[in-house]
Amino acid sequence: MDPQLTSLVVSTSETARIEETLDHLIAETGANYSMLLDKSGQVIAWSGDTDRQDITSLGALLAGTFASSREVARLLKEKEFKVLFQQGIRENIFTELIAEQWMLVVMFDKRTHIGLVKVLSKRATDDLTGILDRVKSESRAKDQIISTSFRTSVEDTIDLLFKD
Amino acid sequence: MAIINVAQREIRCKIVYYGPGLCGKTTNLKYIHKMVPETAKNKMISIDTETERTLFFDFLPLDLGTVHGFQTRFHLYTVPGQVLYERTRVAVLTGVDGVVFVADSQPNKMRDNIESLRELAQNIKNEGKKFKDFPLVLQYNKRDMPNAVPLEQMNYYLNSQLNARSFEAVASRGVGVFDTLKFISKLVISKL
Numbered sequence: 001m002d003p004q005l006t007s008l009v010v011s012t013s014e015t016a017r018i019e020e021t022l023d024h025l026i027a028e029t030g031a032n033y034s035m036l037l038d039k040s041g042q043v044i045a046w047s048g049d050t051d052r053q054d055i056t057s058l059g060a061l062l063a064g065t066f067a068s069s070r071e072v073a074r075l076l077k078e079k080e081f082k083v084l085f086q087q088g089i090r091e092n093i094f095t096e097l098i099a100e101q102w103m104l105v106v107m108f109d110k111r112t113h114i115g116l117v118k119v120l121s122k123r124a125t126d127d128l129t130g131i132l133d134r135v136k137s138e139s140r141a142k143d144q145i146i147s148t149s150f151r152t153s154v155e156d157t158i159d160l161l162f163k164d
Numbered sequence: 165m166a167i168i169n170v171a172q173r174e175i176r177c178k179i180v181y182y183g184p185g186l187c188g189k190t191t192n193l194k195y196i197h198k199m200v201p202e203t204a205k206n207k208m209i210s211i212d213t214e215t216e217r218t219l220f221f222d223f224l225p226l227d228l229g230t231v232h233g234f235q236t237r238f239h240l241y242t243v244p245g246q247v248l249y250e251r252t253r254v255a256v257l258t259g260v261d262g263v264v265f266v267a268d269s270q271p272n273k274m275r276d277n278i279e280s281l282r283e284l285a286q287n288i289k290n291e292g293k294k295f296k297d298f299p300l301v302l303q304y305n306k307r308d309m310p311n312a313v314p315l316e317q318m319n320y321y322l323n324s325q326l327n328a329r330s331f332e333a334v335a336s337r338g339v340g341v342f343d344t345l346k347f348i349s350k351l352v353i354s355k356l
Contacts, residue, residue: 040259
């Protein structure tokens with residue numbers, strides 16, 4: 001991906017395809033929750049338990065954990081660690097890197113086996129790679145959203161909110 | 165890199181507070197968290213050591229509300245300033261849209277400031293970005309210290325090549341905190 005790119009537009013149809021892939025993954029694995037993160041920790045899409053709280057914080061922490069493990073990999077002269085597995089008493093988290101830019105996160109409990117999550121996540125990441133390639137190549141509709149009047153309105157809001 | 169999610173009508177940007185150990189990065193975030201309206205703030209997360217030094221990062225999501233139909237959010241992070249956490253700082257910088265470099269105005273901290281700024285420049289370059297064009301603002305903190313280095317010297321040592329916008333601050337009392345935040349937020353939006 002072009003490192004000079006300052007923003008990425010994910011269209012409605014692409015989000016729908018990503019959500020469909022996540023829905024499918026949850027249905028097949030019996031997992032509780034799944035989400036797609038970008039490497040900076042932003043949540044692109046999610047599926048599963050609707051009452052899950054603090055998705056934003058989860059995204060930031062999981063992406064931080066993954067970025068930290070990438071630095072560990074570099075110290076070990078590995079290019080990267082493709083997957084991370086965090087095991088809890090009630091719930092486990094499986095995270096897989098997609099195209100060095102995104103992360104697929106699957107949360108599941110003892111009703112689901114890690115092997116199944118691993119195999120089906122691999123299939124989902126293949127599907128997501130195709131969708132995300134399209135997001136990158138088609139990220140063009142920005143000017144319709146980030147107009148001059150949008151920037152002015154954001155600046156006004158910043159002045160209004162960010163004060164003592 | 166900012167994410168514009170059309171389906172969820174959301175725009176999210178990442179701003180990182182960078183600088184040497186004990187320069188006041190976390191103090192900036194704590195003050196912002198204390199002062200922004202309830203509607204704009206979310207829970208602040210700090211991953212720190214037993215002595216309350218930042219171990220991984222602080223994280224504060226700020227919600228601007230809906231602008232032109234898009235919910236606009238800034239995610240503020242700090243890095244751990246201590247020298248040994250260099251690789252952790254690289255991890256926190258991943259996907260960053262803008263940086264506030266917090267410098268400590270005390271004379272005995274000038275070398276730490278210079279080294280930290282140099283490291284930041286290298287880390288941004290390693291992300292494939294041009295440091296000169298990257299959204300950056302300098303904050304000269306602890307201006308209330310009786311031995312604070314004069315402003316011209318701070319600029320000479322830290323900003324003579326960058327020519328970035330700089331703000332004087334006393335973050336513990338909130339002085340300059342919002343001026344810095346406003347400037348970097350607008351700069352990031354202008355570069356989207």
